[in-house]
Amino acid sequence: MTPADTRDRLLDAAERHFADHGFAGASLREITADAGANLAAVSYHFGSKEELFVAVVARVMAPINAERLRLLDAAEASAAGRPLEIEALIEIVVGPVLRARAESASACSMRVFARFQHEDAELWKRLAEGPLKVIKPRIEAALARSLPALTPPEIAYRMHFMMGAVKSVAADQHALRAFSGGLCDPGDVERTLRELVRFLAAGMCAPGAKPAARARRAGNNPRPRRAKESKA
Amino acid sequence: MTPADTRDRLLDAAERHFADHGFAGASLREITADAGANLAAVSYHFGSKEELFVAVVARVMAPINAERLRLLDAAEASAAGRPLEIEALIEIVVGPVLRARAESASACSMRVFARFQHEDAELWKRLAEGPLKVIKPRIEAALARSLPALTPPEIAYRMHFMMGAVKSVAADQHALRAFSGGLCDPGDVERTLRELVRFLAAGMCAPGAKPAARARRAGNNPRPRRAKESKA
DNA sequence: GTCTATAAAGGGATAGAC
DNA sequence: GTCTATCCCTTTATAGAC
Numbered sequence: 001m002t003p004a005d006t007r008d009r010l011l012d013a014a015e016r017h018f019a020d021h022g023f024a025g026a027s028l029r030e031i032t033a034d035a036g037a038n039l040a041a042v043s044y045h046f047g048s049k050e051e052l053f054v055a056v057v058a059r060v061m062a063p064i065n066a067e068r069l070r071l072l073d074a075a076e077a078s079a080a081g082r083p084l085e086i087e088a089l090i091e092i093v094v095g096p097v098l099r100a101r102a103e104s105a106s107a108c109s110m111r112v113f114a115r116f117q118h119e120d121a122e123l124w125k126r127l128a129e130g131p132l133k134v135i136k137p138r139i140e141a142a143l144a145r146s147l148p149a150l151t152p153p154e155i156a157y158r159m160h161f162m163m164g165a166v167k168s169v170a171a172d173q174h175a176l177r178a179f180s181g182g183l184c185d186p187g188d189v190e191r192t193l194r195e196l197v198r199f200l201a202a203g204m205c206a207p208g209a210k211p212a213a214r215a216r217r218a219g220n221n222p223r224p225r226r227a228k229e230s231k232a
Numbered sequence: 233m234t235p236a237d238t239r240d241r242l243l244d245a246a247e248r249h250f251a252d253h254g255f256a257g258a259s260l261r262e263i264t265a266d267a268g269a270n271l272a273a274v275s276y277h278f279g280s281k282e283e284l285f286v287a288v289v290a291r292v293m294a295p296i297n298a299e300r301l302r303l304l305d306a307a308e309a310s311a312a313g314r315p316l317e318i319e320a321l322i323e324i325v326v327g328p329v330l331r332a333r334a335e336s337a338s339a340c341s342m343r344v345f346a347r348f349q350h351e352d353a354e355l356w357k358r359l360a361e362g363p364l365k366v367i368k369p370r371i372e373a374a375l376a377r378s379l380p381a382l383t384p385p386e387i388a389y390r391m392h393f394m395m396g397a398v399k400s401v402a403a404d405q406h407a408l409r410a411f412s413g414g415l416c417d418p419g420d421v422e423r424t425l426r427e428l429v430r431f432l433a434a435g436m437c438a439p440g441a442k443p444a445a446r447a448r449r450a451g452n453n454p455r456p457r458r459a460k461e462s463k464a
Numbered sequence: 465g466t467c468t469a470t471a472a473a474g475g476g477a478t479a480g481a482c
Numbered sequence: 483g484t485c486t487a488t489c490c491c492t493t494t495a496t497a498g499a500c
Binding site for chain 2: 020021022023024025115117118120121124128136152153154156157158159160161162163164165166167168169171172174175176178179180181183184192194195196198199200201202203204205206207209
């Protein structure tokens, strides 16, 4: 076997256990046994269980957000100032999450990604201040440019809904298979991604609440909107 | 405020703690202290921590699914055989979840609803075989009737995405407020519900994959496309 | 860096008095 | 039904040998 580093084996095992049982439900004893390491190795390499968890999440999120940034930079450079097409933009946001599975031997990255926000508030805040806060404004700005008919709250709501749908896929592939009665193969990442992008793009493009002007669909007028629209 | 029954106070406190910390993260000592009850009361009334959890989830799910069934029966009777309007159908599925908050004094029902599927697989299976398995086929059949252009796998995928978005709202209202920078008020249930239904209805109505016409899409080419299609 | 051994705390469950 | 007291187990963390 290729033992890699003890530190890396600990991260691999911890990723699996945190994904399966959450932070509180995973025990360092099982993690270290799974990693073929000693219990004290966690303290030596990370200091505490919480620091190990943070390291696991950071390792999961880093390549996902790096890929998002890379694709976003490339797409915006290629667009030369024009708004991105909404399906392409959503694929940039969603694709790296779903494809992270293929690159991870343990295939638990997505579950960690989907679950870590449900951990205790202190943990979540600490993680939210980290790698999330660099990519989110970029995505938000790109969405606002591509969907000029929507107000900022509408953009915010829909981003939230979108990430929820993404996490529902990432959280548990077994649930998707069981829930669909075998109709959906969660192992088919590209199919799942195609369905997800199509669903999200349509939801994102849904017409916003219009008080009087009945636009059949969201106008693709790249007029820089600044008007505040207060409606219920 | 009547102290109700010890059993009910235990359920109330357990709902809060399970919602905040998950099954593994909640401790019976804190729950019983919060309920003003004795530690041994859990064993007496429920038998074990796991049975208490199951009772909490059942109490949360029962009124939600009962309301869904009631609304679905009424809508289908009123439709007299015609497919339901997709927005009305989605509101029937989603509304009882979001509105469950208003009826619960502790306002934790939604968080329990959103989190309980992330618990250990054994727990999840046990709960999935319960109240979920009566309402899901009804929703699925109604969706299939309202969206005849979609294949069964497409229906299944989109149901999964839909419930993910719903859970993202139910899971943590604080996240919605923080994530939106204060633009979204999670306490405004009706506004949130309206935005969510509009988003989901559009996603559900997205055109399905054409069998022969649509070839496999390349990864991400920001080729600007015309406005999207309207009806399925 | 890795190990053994143990500390210190907290967990769920339960027996038995009342 | 409710309580006290306790059992027994697991947990994280750490000290110190190697």
